[in-house]
Amino acid sequence: MSDHRAMLKDMVAKFFREVEDSLSTNMINAETFRTIWSEVSALGLPDVLVPEERGGFGGNWSDAGEVFQALGRFTLPLPIGENILARHWLDGLEARIPSGLGIFVFDRMSSRKLDAGHILSAPMADQVEWILSVSGDQWKLLSLSSSQIISNNQLDRQAEFLIPMEQLDALEQGSSAGISDRFFHQAALLRACQMAGAITAMLDMTIDHVQQREQFGAPLSKLQAVQQEVALLAEDQAAVSCAVASACQALTVGDATMEIAIAKWKANEASARASRIAHQLHGAIGITQEYPLHRYSQNATRWRSDFGNERYWLDRLAAFVLSNRDRPLWHMLTERSDTMLAAFTEQAS
C-alpha cells in the first residue's frame, strides 16, 4: 500500500472512531450532525475523488476504497460515501459541485419509488441539500430544503425519508451516454467496500469477545469448535477485503465491470455467512440493543440488497462469461489482470 494511502486510512479510522465514540451515548440531532459534517468537510473527505485542480483531494479509487471500507467499519450516521460519489460524478459531468451534503438517486431503484416520490433510506437524509438524480442517460442536479422532505419511518439512526423529486428545482441538468450503468457499478462498489468494513468490524468484535468470555473455565477462544468458526469468519473477511480492494484498483486504471460485479457478489454472499458466525459466537449478548454488533450485521444486511443482490450480479456475470467464450476463461481472466497491472504500473511511474 502506498504511503499516502496508509496515512489516509489511519487518519480516517482515527477520526471515524472518535465520531463513533462521541455518538455512542447520544442520539444524533441536527446540531450534532452539523458539527460532524463540518469536521468531515474540513478533512476534505467529500472531495477525495475530486481532482486537485478543482480543489479536491485528487485521490484515486483505491484511496476512496479505504474511506468506504472505514465507513463500514465504523457506523457513522452520515451518507459520506454517497456524497463522495455524487461529487465525483458531477466533476466527471463537468457540472458545478455544490457545497453541503448531497447524495444521488437512481431512477432504477424502482422498488423504493412511490407515487409521491422516492424513498431515501440514507442516514440523516433529512439534512440533504442537493440530489444528483440519474435516469437513463439523463441527469439532474436538484436542490432541496428540509421543508420538502417528509420523514417516513424513524428507526434508530437509520431513517427513511420521502422526497418528492418532481417538485424539486433543477440547478443544472444534462445527458451523458451510459452513465446509469457506470454510476450503478460504482455505487455497488461503494456498498461492497462498506460491507467489507462491516465484516472486518464483526471479525474484530468476535475475536475480542471469544477471548474475553469464559465458559468451562477458559476463554471461548480455547475451544477448537470456536476456533474453526473464527477461522471461517476471517476467511470471509479476507476474501471480501481482497475482492473490493482489487476492484478499486481495476477501476483506478480502466474498465472494472467484471471486477465490480464479482466484488459486490462476493460481499453479498459472504456477509450473510459472516453475520451468522459473528452472532453465533457472541451468543445472546450479540442480539441485544445495547451491544453494538447489530449495527454492523444490520448494515451488512441492508447493503446486501442495495445496488444489486446476488441474483442481479450473477446474471450479469454469467452473460459476461458466456459471451467471452471465444477463448478459455483462464485466458480472459489473466489478460484482464495483466492489462490492468501493466496500466497500473505505467500510471504509477
Added chain:
Amino acid sequence: MRHLMGRYFLSKTRRARTLFCMTEPDFTPIDVPIGNSQQRHCLRAFVAERLSDHAPQDLARSWSAWDEKFSHDLGDQGYIGTTWPVEYGGRAAGQLERYLIIEELLAAGAPVAAHWFADRQTGAMLLRYGSEEQRQKFLPSMAAGEIYCCIGMSEPGSGSDLASLKTTAEPRDGGWTLNGSKIWTTYAHKAHLMVALVRTNKDAANPRAGLSQFLVEMDMPGVTVQPIRDQMGDAHFAEVFFDDVFVPDNMMLGKEGEGWAQVNAELALERSGPERFLSSYRLIEDSLMKLDAGASRGLSDLVAKWCAELWVLRQMSLSVAAKSQRGENPMVEASIVKDLGARFEQSVPDDLQACWDARAFQAPVDSLMETLFYLKGAAASFSLRGGTSEILRGIIAKGVMA
C-alpha cells in the same frame, strides 16, 4: 442478564485493539506486473503444442500426473528452478515469474508431478539451508528436470500431529542410521531424493525440538517403497520403509534439531500457490467450451460463480506471492488461500453434478463426464494434502487471535 455486565469492558477493549493491534490478515492486491505478456504467450504456445494429443480427462490430473519427458523438456526450456541462482542451473528470476509459469502449466493441465516438489520446495530449502556441496550436487539436475524429489513428512502414526513422528536417526561413524517409515509420500516410488523429517533426539523435552531433516537418496540400501493405490486406481503416493539406512553426515539438511522450524518454512511454500485453487480448472474450461448458448439458470449461475471465485482466489494468492517476493512469510494468509481454495476446488465437480443436464452440452459428453467423476473422486484429497482444513483453520484462528 448478568452476563451483559461485561459489555462496557468489551467495547473498550475493542477500541484499544483496533487502535494498537491490527491483526486482520492483509490481502493488499498485487500492484506489480506478473512477468510479462510475452512470457505467458511463449509458454502457452509451448504447452499447447506439447499437450495437443492429451485427452481432456488426462489433463485434469495435472500436478498428479507424472511425465518425465515433459519435465525434461520443461527443464530444457528453463521453466524449472527459474528463481534459483544461475550457478545452480536457475535463471535468478523473481517469485512472480515462477508464479506465471506454474499457473499457466496448471491451467493447461500439464503433467508436472515429476519435477513439482523439487521446483516448489526442495530447491528453495537447499538454497536456504543446504550446504554448498548439496546445492552443487542436486540443484543443476533438478533444474534440468532430471532429478525428482519427494517430501517425507507423514508417518503411519503421525498425520496432522506431525511432531509426534517416530522415524529415528541414530548417530554412527561418519553419519546416521535411519529406522522407521513414512506414508502418503507423493511419488516416493519414482523420486530420486527424499527430504525426510526424522527424530535425532528422543530425549528432547519438547517433541518439536528433537527433529532434523535429511536428504535421503531413494536407491540407498535399506530403503523400500510400496506404492499405495487411491480410490480412483491411481498410485500417486506410497509408503516408505527405512531399515538401518545409512545417511552420511553431509546429507543432513540444515542444522541438527532445527527440523521443525525448517519444515514450517517449507510448508508456507506449499500453501498459497495456484495449485491450491486450480485443481478443478480443467472441468471448468471443458464445461464452458461445450456448454450450449441457452444454458439453464442453474448452469449459468454456476459459470458466473466459477469466474468470480477463480478471480478472487487468484487475487488472494497473488497478494501472498507478492509478499513472498518482498521476503515476507505470510503463514496465516497462505493458510487462508489454501482452505478457501480447497473448498472451491471441491465444489466444482460437486456443483456441476448437481445441475448436470447432458442436453445442455454439445455431444459427445463422455470425456466431460469422465473428468467430472475423476474429480469427484480426487477432490477428497484437496482438503487433506499439504495440511488439512482443520489444521489450517487452527493456524488461522491462532494467527488472528494472537
